[in-house]
Amino acid sequence: MNQILNTKLKKTVNQILYTGTKKEVNQILNTKFDFGQDDSPLYPYSTYTSEILPNKKNWFRFQFIFSIFIIIALIFSGGLYFSYLKKQENRSHDLMANYNIYRLYNSVKENESTETFNGLFGIIEIPKIDLYYPVFSHLTEDLLKIAPCKFYGNTPDKDGNICIAGHNYDNSLFFSNIANLSLNDEIHIFDNNGTQYVYFVYDRYEVVDSDLSPVFDYEQNDKTLTLVTCNNFNSNRIILKAKQKKLL
Secondary structure (H helix, E strand, O other): OOHHHHHHHHHHHHHHHHHHHHHHHHHHHHOOOOOOOOOOOOHHHHHHHHHHHHHHHHHHHHHHHHHHHHHHHHHHHHHHHHHHHHHHHHHHHHHHHHHHHHHHOOOOOOOOOHHEOOOEEEEEEEEHHEEEEEEEEEOOOHHHOOOEEEEOOOOOOEEEEEEEEEOOOOOOOOOOOOHHHHOOOOOEEEOOOOOOEEEEEEEEEEEOOOOOHHHHHHOOOOEEEEEEEEOOOOOOOEEEEEEOOOOO
């Protein structure tokens, strides 16, 4: 009898516990959370998902679109810049062709010296870096965009220092590669009569842009050539010094 009563009691207790648990589970499942209420336990999460995440998505979308715009602008600007350089190079080549025609088929005018024939000093050639340009007899910003310019000195047949400046575009144009020259590399200067003068590099260094000492750094009885261009990484001037090979 006691065994039967104990069995019934256990079943009754288990039934009550099961029923209570089931009710609690149903209660939880049927509960509707108000995500808009500050006192709701899930309110911070609801705010993050409904406000912060969309804002982040919008920010990432803006960053992506802005990055694409910047890339397109850089490509377009680069294209314009290289087109401009190509145009200047073509102008230099046209000038070179015209210069050769004038020199071959025209005599020098009586009132114009061989130093400044048609506004040109002569030609500079550096075989090692495949450089070959006409040289203007004077220097202006506009002329520098077309070809190297002489800004100091006399003619190659006279003692002294000839200084020639050229732009550095960090490519193969003008004086961009003169920093790659080494000691004893050759530089050729042709005057307006077609006479060739050969120079050998003996020094290379840099100065600040306001330092004019390389212009006057030469021996009075020597024939010296100084090439000047910019170092675009530190705003200094790259100086290349060369001495003329003595004619036999």
